Amino acid sequence: MGLLSRSLEPELLDQLPPQDPRAVRSRGDLRRINAIMGNARIIARHLGTATRVADLGGGDGSLMRAVARRLGRELEVTVVDRIAGLEVFDFLAAPGRTLDAIVANLFLHHLSDHDLRRLFSLAALRAPLFVACEPRRSRPALWASRLVGLIGANDVTRHDSVVSVRAGFAGKELSAAWPLADGWLLREEPARPFSHVFVAQRDGIV
Ligand SMILES: C[S@@+](CC[C@H](N)C(=O)[O-])C[C@H]1O[C@@H](n2cnc3c(N)ncnc32)[C@H](O)[C@@H]1O
8 A cells, every 4th residue: 555645854864974873873774674675686686687787876885785696696886876975967967887777776765756757867878777676655664664673773764764665656656757768668566575666678678
């Protein structure tokens, strides 16, 4: 069951300096939350043979290391994150190295609908495959997000997990934001237990 509409509120992790102990601890919490959500498994399942990958809002890069472990092969990953001084819109707009795929894990929900469309328009020009794994905006996910204290999550994570679910996605909301163009196959669905997966694949590629 989806919650009615997205609501965007600032996340605490985005406001803390990367080396702040509360931010460092929260990134550790995120690794455990990603493991519980099964996000590395979900992303690995959709990456196909892609090797050259950009991870938007990729944090400390741990998610893509887990994806590579699952795939049992090396990936050439560019982690695009503010904590490394990289901004996703600048990265996507600048001519850069060839990419087989762009990944976003627990990142797209930070964006307004307008910025989401802008990001998708740029991403569609940069790679033939886009895979996103985001919080599902559902009552079970909201319920679970209120319980992250049980795994020892700190105040930052306890706040951000609830905010993230409220800003998450349901239905075909991400498909609706992808640029209208022939030649893309779109897939969007719940991924158990609490994730929402979106895959855009240029027809005939990968
Ligand atoms: C919830 S964390 C997810 C991190 C990582 N994907 C993971 O699954 O562990 C969201 C990340 O997006 C980054 N971020 C937010 N807005 C950004 C932007 N406009 N450009 C680059 N990074 C951004 C934050 O610094 C943060 O590391």
